[in-house]
Amino acid sequence: xxxxxxxxxxxxxxxxxxxxxxxxxxxxxxxxxxxxxxxxxxxxxxxxxxxxxxxxxxxxxxxxxxxxxxxxxxxxxxxxxxxxxxxxxxxxxxxxxxxxxxxxxxxxxxxxxxxxxxxxxxxxxxxxxxxxxxxxxxxxxxxxxxxxxxxxxxxxxxxxxxxxxxxxxxxxxxxxxxxxxxxxxxxxxxxxxxxxxxxxxxxxxxxxxxxxxxxxxxxxxxxxxxxxxxxxxxxxxxxxxxxxxxxxxxxxxxxxxxxxxxxxxxxxxxxxxxxxxxxxxxxxxxxxxxxxxxxx
Amino acid sequence: xxxxxxxxxxxxxxxxxxxxxxxxxxxxxxxxxxxxxxxxxxxxxxxxxxxxxxxxxxxxxxxxxxxxxxxxxxxxxxxxxxxxxxxxxxxxxxxxxxxxxxxxxxxxxxxxxxxxxxxxxxxxxxxxxxxxxxxxxxxxxxxxxxxxxxxxxxxxxxxxxxxxxxxxxxxxxxxxxxxxxxxxxxxxxxxxxxxxxxxxxxxxxxxxxxxxxxxxxxxxxxxxxxxxxxxxxxxxxxxxxxxxxxxxxxxxxxxxxxxx
Numbered sequence: 001x002x003x004x005x006x007x008x009x010x011x012x013x014x015x016x017x018x019x020x021x022x023x024x025x026x027x028x029x030x031x032x033x034x035x036x037x038x039x040x041x042x043x044x045x046x047x048x049x050x051x052x053x054x055x056x057x058x059x060x061x062x063x064x065x066x067x068x069x070x071x072x073x074x075x076x077x078x079x080x081x082x083x084x085x086x087x088x089x090x091x092x093x094x095x096x097x098x099x100x101x102x103x104x105x106x107x108x109x110x111x112x113x114x115x116x117x118x119x120x121x122x123x124x125x126x127x128x129x130x131x132x133x134x135x136x137x138x139x140x141x142x143x144x145x146x147x148x149x150x151x152x153x154x155x156x157x158x159x160x161x162x163x164x165x166x167x168x169x170x171x172x173x174x175x176x177x178x179x180x181x182x183x184x185x186x187x188x189x190x191x192x193x194x195x196x197x198x199x200x201x202x203x204x205x206x207x208x209x210x211x212x213x214x215x216x217x218x219x220x221x222x223x224x225x226x227x228x229x230x231x232x233x234x235x236x237x238x239x240x241x242x243x244x245x246x247x248x249x250x251x252x253x254x255x256x257x258x259x260x261x262x263x264x265x266x267x268x269x270x271x272x273x274x275x276x277x278x279x280x281x282x283x284x285x286x287x288x289x290x291x292x293x294x295x296x
Numbered sequence: 297x298x299x300x301x302x303x304x305x306x307x308x309x310x311x312x313x314x315x316x317x318x319x320x321x322x323x324x325x326x327x328x329x330x331x332x333x334x335x336x337x338x339x340x341x342x343x344x345x346x347x348x349x350x351x352x353x354x355x356x357x358x359x360x361x362x363x364x365x366x367x368x369x370x371x372x373x374x375x376x377x378x379x380x381x382x383x384x385x386x387x388x389x390x391x392x393x394x395x396x397x398x399x400x401x402x403x404x405x406x407x408x409x410x411x412x413x414x415x416x417x418x419x420x421x422x423x424x425x426x427x428x429x430x431x432x433x434x435x436x437x438x439x440x441x442x443x444x445x446x447x448x449x450x451x452x453x454x455x456x457x458x459x460x461x462x463x464x465x466x467x468x469x470x471x472x473x474x475x476x477x478x479x480x481x482x483x484x485x486x487x488x489x490x491x492x493x494x495x496x497x498x499x500x501x502x503x504x505x506x507x508x509x510x511x512x513x514x515x516x517x518x519x520x521x522x523x524x525x526x527x528x529x530x531x532x533x534x535x536x537x538x539x540x541x542x543x544x545x546x547x548x549x550x551x552x553x554x555x556x
Contacts, residue, residue, distance in 0.1 A: 026318075026398035028388055046431070053428035061416045064457075132412050136405045137388040138429060290391045293384065294326065 036286040043139035050138060054146035058121070059153060073154045074161040077113055081106040081165070084226050096228055099257050100169035106162050107256050108225035111249045114155045115191050116216050121147035122195030123202045123209055126292070130203070133293050140289040141282070144199055148192045155184060162256075174259030183252040183262075189274040190248055193281030200285045203292055223249055244273045315400060316481055316512045317363040317386055322395035324356040324381055324536075355381040357536040359395075363529075368513040370527035370544060372520070372551055377533040379516045383483055386514065401480030401512065404430055411470075415459035419450055419469060422458050426473045440476040447498070448472040468495055475502050482506060484515040520548050532556070 033039065044051070063069040085102045096104060125143030132138065159180075166173065202208040223245045224232065232240055240246050247270040251262040262270075356378045363369045371379045384390040387403050412429045413422045423444055427437035445454050448468040453461065461469070475482070484503075503526070507513060517523050523530060523544060530547040532539040539556040540547045550556060 024400065026400045027402065028397065028399040030385075030392055030395075030397040047428075049433040050428035050431070052434075053425045057414055057417060057421070057425055060421065061414060064416050132429070134384070134389060135411055136429065293390050 036289055037283045040139055040141055040282075040286045040289065044141060044145065047139050047142060051142055051146055051149065054142065055149040055153065058146065058150040062150075070157065073157045077106060077109050077158050078161045078165070081109055084109070088226055091227075100166075100171050102165055102169055103162070103171045104228065104253070104257060105226055106165055107253050108223075108249050110155060110158050110162060111187060111252045112220055112223065112225050112245070113158070114151050114187060115194075115245060115248070116220070117154070118148045118151035118191040119195040119198055120212075120216075121150060122192075123199040123212070126199040126203060127209075130292065140292055141196065141285060144192060144195045144285070148188060148195060151191070152184075152188060155187075166256075172259060174255065176255035176259050176261055179255045179261050180252070182267075183248070183255070183270070186270050186274040187248050187252065189278040190244060193274070193277030193279070194244075196281035196285035200288050200292075204288075219243075219245065225249060244277065247273055314365040315362045315398075316365050316367075317400075317514070318398045319359050319361050319382075319385070320396040320398075322356055322359045322382075322385060322392045322397060323354055324378075324385060324390065325352050325393040326355050327352045354536045356385070356392075356533075359533075359538050361531055361538065361541055363512060363514060365512055366507070366510050367529060368507055368515065368527045370523040370530040371514070371516045371533060372518075372523055372530055372548070373533035373539075376535070378536045379533055380485065381536075382533065383485055383514070383516060387483055399481070402431070403481045403483060404474055404477070404479030405483045405485075413458055413466070413470070416457055418457055419445075419454040419461070422469070423473055426470070427476070430474065432477060436477065444469070444472040444476050447476075447502075464492065464495070471495075471499055471502075475506070478506055478509060478511055481512045481514065484513060484517075520552070524548055 059070075063072065068075065081102060084105045088105070089101050122144035125147045126140075129138070129143045133140065163173075165171075198208065198212060202212070222240075223243060224240070229250075247266065251266055251270045254260060254262045254266070359382070371382060373379055381390070383405075385392050385397055386399060387405050388399075412426050414425060417425065420441075423441065424434055424437050428434075445451060448465070448471070450465060450469060453465065458466070458469075482503075503513065513526075515523075515526065527544040529542060530544045531541045532547050532551045540550050
């Protein structure tokens with residue numbers, strides 16, 4: 001009796017040489033895994049240098065061989081805006097009041113370009129990185145993060161042509177412009193979350209990246225970017241409000257065009273969409289992250 | 297070579313054995329679809345018809361092994377034996393289906409040389425990019441930058457885009473970056489066959505230097521001569537099973553005879 005108590009109470013050390021080193025904690029232990037979503041955050045912290053290098057690489061390589069270099073980041077939306085303004089200005093001008101149509105279009109395009117470029121780069125980044133993921137360990141989310149990081153540099157650069165167009169069209173420079181970092185931050189969160197979902201789907205189904213291009217075109221026209229919100233009928237507005245990009249564009253434009261801050265309701269809905277998408281995207285992506293090395 | 301005998305003695309000395317890598321009943325299962333399913337439509341149809349067939353096979357089957365500090369450990373076996381899968385499990389690229397891996401130290405993989413280089417970037421920029429892929433910060437790479445340039449003999453070309461490099465220059469730079477910092481564990485997957493003879497000698501010298509400094513080396517090779525000249529101990533894998541493990545000459549002899 002006493003003996004059995006003793007054996008259950010006291011755990012005898014097993015005769016195993018490994019136990020000598022058991023207190024010597026391994027750097028990597030496959031059995032000690034915290035939730036992948038949390039673990040990934042830690043890994044990103046450890047690999048922050050790689051993140052910086054990847055963003056640097058994307059920016060350097062994008063402009064290295066072109067004559068105008070970084071200027072293209074600014075000229076690209078400017079050119080699209082010019083075309084759009086010429087084509088659509090006649091159609092919609094009446095509805096715009098004192099807001100210059102070109103500024104309206106350009107501010108919308110800046111948001112849209114960020115989203116479409118960011119998500120596309122996240123997708124191609126993971127497929128490109130797949131080659132690497134099979135050979136060496138890097139945190140899986142790093143390609144999406146660096147894609148969004150590059151897009152963030154670009155959006156900051158594209159603010160410059162926006163201001164130039166505002167000067168030319170004699171648009172007012174409101175103090176509310178100082179609020180812009182907040183909508184940009186929410187846009188980053190939303191784009192990252194969505195980019196994570198779409199890029200992990202693209203790994204499993206190669207069709208996705210082709211389908212996504214078509215989806216993007218449709219999505220862009222379903223978002224009031226090149227036409228004023230006022231032409232949308234009351235009954236259609238319900239559907240517009242289900243479109244996350246409607247909110248992202250809206251809260252970015254209000255401080256530029258109207259000189260006021262977005263309402264609390266607008267900000268609340270936008271923040272819920274942005275953080276919700278980011279959290280869902282992060283958990284979805286990391287829950288599949290063991291499989292990427294097998295699949296890509 | 298007094299250092300090699302020191303290492304051999306070290307590994308044979310039971311009291312001094314400090315594990316660096318330990319695999320406990322590791323199994324890895326691959327699920328391969330019998331046909332490639334590339335579209336949603338096909339996937340959905342098959343899912344409904346329950347015709348989603350997977351051929352699953354065990355790339356590694358219940359592997360137990362320990363690699364000790366300071367060893368040069370070789371892995372041999374025919375193609376498809378599971379050697380690369382084993383390296384992937386150890387370097388955290390894949391997660392085992394069953395079992396437990398533990399690694400006591402930082403791993404530097406000698407990738408297929410130059411994987412992760414970007415052709416448009418200069419040699420200099422690629423050094424920092426590749427260093428970051430291996431987990432080193434900019435400062436850490438700056439500290440060894442001159443060493444990398446001189447080791448890879450790229451002095452005049454370091455500011456040129458890497459797409460202009462010859463394959464030999466590519467390989468030299470890749471090796472120089474991967475080995476610029478001495479890792480605690482170096483993984484070598486069949487790479488020492490690249491480059492000319494002079495460069496191969498340089499690579500071998502650097503590996504020997506690492507070994508003398510107490511680094512653990514894990515290498516995969518099809519060349520038994522390389523294995524015999526470099527390794528203390530060897531594991532022989534065949535279709536995912538561990539056939540033999542022990543001193544290099546013994547296991548290589550078994551492997552050549554085909555008898556475990």
